Amino acid sequence: MYKYVHGGDIYTARDLTQNPNIIDFSANINPLGLPPGVKEAVLAALSECQHYPDPFCRELTQALAAYEHVPRENIYCANGASEVIFRLALALKPKKALLLTPSFADYEKALGTVGTTLEFYPLTAENDFRLEKDFLQVLDRTYDMVWICNPNNPTGQGYEASFLKEVLERCHRRNTLVLVDECFMDFVDEPEKYSVQHLLESYNNLLILKAFTKNYAMPGLRLGYVLTANRQIIDELRAAGQDWSVSIIAQKAGICALGQTEYLQKTRQLIKTERQFLLKELNKLGVRTYGSLANYIFFQTPGHRELDKQLLARGILIRSCANYRGLNSEFFRIAVKNRADNLILVAALKDIIKL
Ligand SMILES: Cc1ncc(COP(=O)(O)O)c(C=O)c1O
Numbered sequence: 001m002y003k004y005v006h007g008g009d010i011y012t013a014r015d016l017t018q019n020p021n022i023i024d025f026s027a028n029i030n031p032l033g034l035p036p037g038v039k040e041a042v043l044a045a046l047s048e049c050q051h052y053p054d055p056f057c058r059e060l061t062q063a064l065a066a067y068e069h070v071p072r073e074n075i076y077c078a079n080g081a082s083e084v085i086f087r088l089a090l091a092l093k094p095k096k097a098l099l100l101t102p103s104f105a106d107y108e109k110a111l112g113t114v115g116t117t118l119e120f121y122p123l124t125a126e127n128d129f130r131l132e133k134d135f136l137q138v139l140d141r142t143y144d145m146v147w148i149c150n151p152n153n154p155t156g157q158g159y160e161a162s163f164l165k166e167v168l169e170r171c172h173r174r175n176t177l178v179l180v181d182e183c184f185m186d187f188v189d190e191p192e193k194y195s196v197q198h199l200l201e202s203y204n205n206l207l208i209l210k211a212f213t214k215n216y217a218m219p220g221l222r223l224g225y226v227l228t229a230n231r232q233i234i235d236e237l238r239a240a241g242q243d244w245s246v247s248i249i250a251q252k253a254g255i256c257a258l259g260q261t262e263y264l265q266k267t268r269q270l271i272k273t274e275r276q277f278l279l280k281e282l283n284k285l286g287v288r289t290y291g292s293l294a295n296y297i298f299f300q301t302p303g304h305r306e307l308d309k310q311l312l313a314r315g316i317l318i319r320s321c322a323n324y325r326g327l328n329s330e331f332f333r334i335a336v337k338n339r340a341d342n343l344i345l346v347a348a349l350k351d352i353i354k355l
Contacts, residue, residue: 005105005323006027006105007024007026007028007317007319007333007335008024008026008027008029008219009026009317010022010317013317016312017312017313017315019315021315022312022315022317023315023316023317023337023341023344023345024317024335025316025317025318025319025334025335025337025341025345026317026318026319026333026334026335027219027319027335028153028184028214028294028295028296028335028336029213029214029217029219029335030214030215030216030217030267030295031217031270031274031335031336031337031338032217032263032266032267032270033217034216034218035216035217035257035260036260036263037256037259037260038216038218038253038256038257038260040256041252041253041255041256042221042249042252042253044252045248045249045251045252045253046249048248048252049247049248049249051248052244053244053246053247053248053251054248054251055243055244057077057246057251059251059255060077060246060254060255061075061077063254063258063259064077064225064254064258067258068197068227070200070227073231073234074200074227074228074229074231074234075225075226075227075234076225076226076228076234076237076238077223077224077225077246077251077254078223078224078225078226078237078246079222079223079224079245079250080211080213080219080222080223080224081181081183081209081210081211081213081224081225082106082224083222083224083241083245084209084224084225084226084237085106085107085110085209086106086110086113087237087240087241088110088179088207088226088233088237089110089111089113089114089116090110090114090240090241091233091236091237091240092144092145092177092233092236093114093115093116094111094114094116094143094144094145094177095116095117095144096116096117096118096119096142096143096144096145097111097116097117097118097119097143097144097145097146097147098118098119098120098121098138098141098143098145098146098147099111099118099119099120099121099147100120100121100122100123100131100147100148100149100152101120101121101122101123101324101325101326102123102129102152102154102155102321102324102325102326102327103123103147103149103152103153103324104149104153104181105323107147107149107179108325116144116145119141119143120325121135121138122326123152123155123157123326124326125290125300128157128290128291129152129155129157129290129291129298130157130159131157131159131163135167136166136167136170139167139170139171139174139176140170140174142174143171143174143176144175144176144177145176145177145178145179146167146171146176146177146178146179147179147181148164148167148178148179148180148181149180149181149183150164150180150181150182150185150194150195150196151184151185151187151188151194151291151293151294152291153181153183153184153296153333154296154298154319154321154324154327154331154333155290155291155298156290156291156292156293156294156296156297156298157291158188158193158194158291158293158294159194160193160194161192161193161194161195161196161198161199164178164180164196164199165196168196168199168203168205168206171205172203172205175205176205177205177206177207177233178203178205178206178207179207179208179209180196180206180207180208180209181208181209182195182196182197182208182209182210183209183210183211183213183214183224184214184294184295184296185210186214186215186264186267186268187214187215187267187268187271187293187294187295188293188294189268189272189293194293196208197227200227200228200229201229203229204228204229204230205230206228206230207226207227207228207233208226208227208228209225209226210224210225210226211223211224211225212253212254212257214295215264215267216254216257216260216263218253218257221247221249221250221253222246222247222250223246223250223251223253223254270338271294271295271336274336274337274338274339274342275292275295275297275336277339277342278334278336278342278345278346279292279297281346281349282297282299285349285350285353286353287299287300287301287349287353288300288301295336296334296335296336297333297334298321298331298332298333299331299332299333299334300330300331300332301330301332301353302330303353304352304353305329305330307320307352307353308320308332310352311345311348311349314348316344316345316348318332318333318334318345319332319333319334320332321333
């Protein structure tokens with residue numbers, strides 16, 4: 001039977017508990033909610049819905065081009081970052097790809113649909129889930145594609161741009177495409193240290209995946225995009241699916257969100273404060289935390305493998321990481337939310353993990 005493997009499934013949680021007020025720590029969504037003006041933009045867009053959406057997302061890519069400082073021809077928008085992932089697999093049909101584990105599940109799922117031979121580079125608890133130098137030698141085995149999530153989901157570990165430049169250089173020499181998923185980069189304190197955005201023009205084997213989902217708190221609207229100087233790939237992505245996957249509503253919401261720069265600054269500040277608060281509280285409870293550079297915290301509790309179930313009984317949904325390759329039921333991930341929600345979680349954790 002098909003198994004849903006992501007966070008954010010409040011629907012099943014509500015069914016299981018008969019509790020309509022589940023607090024969702026399992027999806028890593030900006031706790032500030034929709035940016036100012038987006039709700040109004042969505043309502044206004046409804047009156048245009050008797051038309052098909054612009055298949056080229058012209059107005060949106062124009063706004064994104066200004067925001068990302070890249071030519072609009074280097075941007076492809078889709079129905080969430082996940083749609084880009086599946087389209088990439090379908091368009092490029094890589095014969096052999098390298099994935100890091102544990103990481104976001106859809107890379108493997110998407111490549112599985114086109115029969116890609118997968119090899120895995122294990123990130124381990126012993127190394128704090130860091131990417132080690134030997135990764136560069138592994139790239140010499142020659143892959144059609146390498147997928148890197150930065151910061152990584154679920155570990156929250158980040159890889160520095162200077163190191164990724166070496167990765168890109170090696171891969172460039174071997175005609176290997178590199179997808180760097182930066183969907184959580186907006187939550188990082190020093191994005192300039194980690195993002196490879198500035199390398200887009202120099203490396204046409206680089207694709208950067210981004211979304212409005214987490215940073216602008218709009219998972220329900222579905223809007224993601226990819227940046228690359230390789231315009232042939234953008235054409236192939238267009239050809240790999242329907243032309244109208246980004247609704248008029250999502251396009252207008254995206255344009256409005258991009259204007260809200262103050263909202264992103266507020267977000268970064270809030271996440272920084274609340275992440276520190278949660279890390280401190282978790283460490284007080286003797287929980288082992290890792291990475292956690294973004295708006296989620298990844299931790300290990302050997303003595304509490306049922307923690308997710310115990311919290312759900314109290315109306316709190318967290319992400320068990322047991323189904324990630326290389327992890328087990330000792331590992332969990334929680335979103336960084338606002339102080340009121342974080343306090344509820346900490347109180348429940350204190351109750352369950354009694355020292
Ligand atoms: C690292 C990463 N990339 C991509 C996605 C997909 O995002 P979207 O909801 O925009 O499809 C997710 C969703 O959880 C994610 O964690």
